[in-house]
Amino acid sequence: MFEATVNHEVWESLYSRGHRLDYPSDMFVRVTYRLLDVRRHPRVLDYGFGSGENLMHLCRRGFSMTGVEVxxxxxxxxxxxxxxxxxxxxxxICMDGKLPFKDASFDAITAWQVLCYNDDAGFRKALAELHRVLRPGGLFIAAITAPGDSRQDGAEVLGQGVFRIGCQGQEGAVLRVLEERELSSYFDCSECEIGSFSHEFLGICSRHWIVHYEK
Ligand SMILES: C[S@@+](CC[C@H](N)C(=O)[O-])C[C@H]1O[C@@H](n2cnc3c(N)ncnc32)[C@H](O)[C@@H]1O
Incomplete structure (x- = not known):
């Protein structure tokens, strides 16, 4: 168990010191091109938009974007x-986990590398809130850290699958790394697909699960 609020301070410190990503995640671009259509999914929520590069990419594609951050x-x-x-x-800004939106407000939700910074209770609460604000037939898309990601390198092991990161500018953040079996237990897999991507480049190994389902 850990409180997600330990991470809020890390994120605030990171962005207040000028942390920026200059371009969207290549995998975010590919996945959202494949799955999102501006006519079927005009209203998109980006959960944990960070420095905004993924959100801006979808703005440029013509989606009406809403974002939530801590x-x-x-x-x-x-x-x-x-x-x-x-x-x-x-x-x-949403600090308490209760999203300030009515039920079924969005046609699609992206949660890119955000949910893995929660403990079990926080993960379940966030998923329930995201499910609530997604309209029936809407699309949920998430990237979630998978075992072997470089953020585990040199990390302090706090418990099974829970690490305190020591690198990549996220020093101090607590990350939960789920095996596929654990991850699938959070979703109704009759409706949900779990895939993965990984790449190694410039000494960094990036490994993520990609989860998507239609409500
Ligand atoms: C690894 S960054 C990813 C940022 C962005 N999605 C991207 O892919 O570049 C994680 C982000 O999630 C935000 N975050 C963490 N917990 C959150 C929560 N409960 N609600 C909204 N945002 C959250 C953090 O502030 C941080 O900006």
């Missing part, structure tokens, strides 16, 4: 980037 600095950075690029999105 870091005020991330919101400030992303607002500024949106303004500079002449783009618009509805950004919110």
């Amino acid at each position: 870091s005020h600095s991330a919101l400030a950075v992303t607002s500024e980037r949106l303004y500079s690029a002449g783009l618009d999105a509805d950004l919110h």
Whole structure:
């Protein structure tokens, strides 16, 4: 068990010190091109938008974007980037896990490398809230850290599958790394597909599960 709030301070510190990603995740671009259609999924929620590069990518594709964060600095950075690029999105801070949206508000949700920073209870609570705000027939897409990712290198092992990160600018954040069997236990797998991607480049090994389901 760990409180997700330990991570909130790490994220706030990171973005307030100028952490930015300059371009969207290549896998985010590929997965969302395959799965999201602006006519069927006009309203998209990006859960944990960080410095905004994935959210801005979907804005440019014509989706009406809403974003949720726990870091005020991330919101400030992303607002500024949106303004500079002449783009618009509805950004919110949500610290208590209760999303400030009515049921069925979104046609699709992306949660890219966010849910793995929760303990079991936080993970379940976040999934339930995301499911609530997704409309029937809407699409949920998440990337979740898989075993072997470089963020486990040099990390302090806090418990089974739980690590305190010591590298990649996320020092101090607590990460939960799920085996596929554990991950699938959170979803109704009759409706859900779990795939994976990994790549090794410049000494960094990136490994993630990609989960998607239609509500
Ligand atoms: C590894 S970063 C990923 C950022 C972005 N999705 C990306 O792929 O570049 C994790 C982000 O999730 C945010 N976050 C963590 N817990 C959250 C929560 N409960 N609700 C919303 N955002 C959260 C953090 O502030 C951080 O910006």
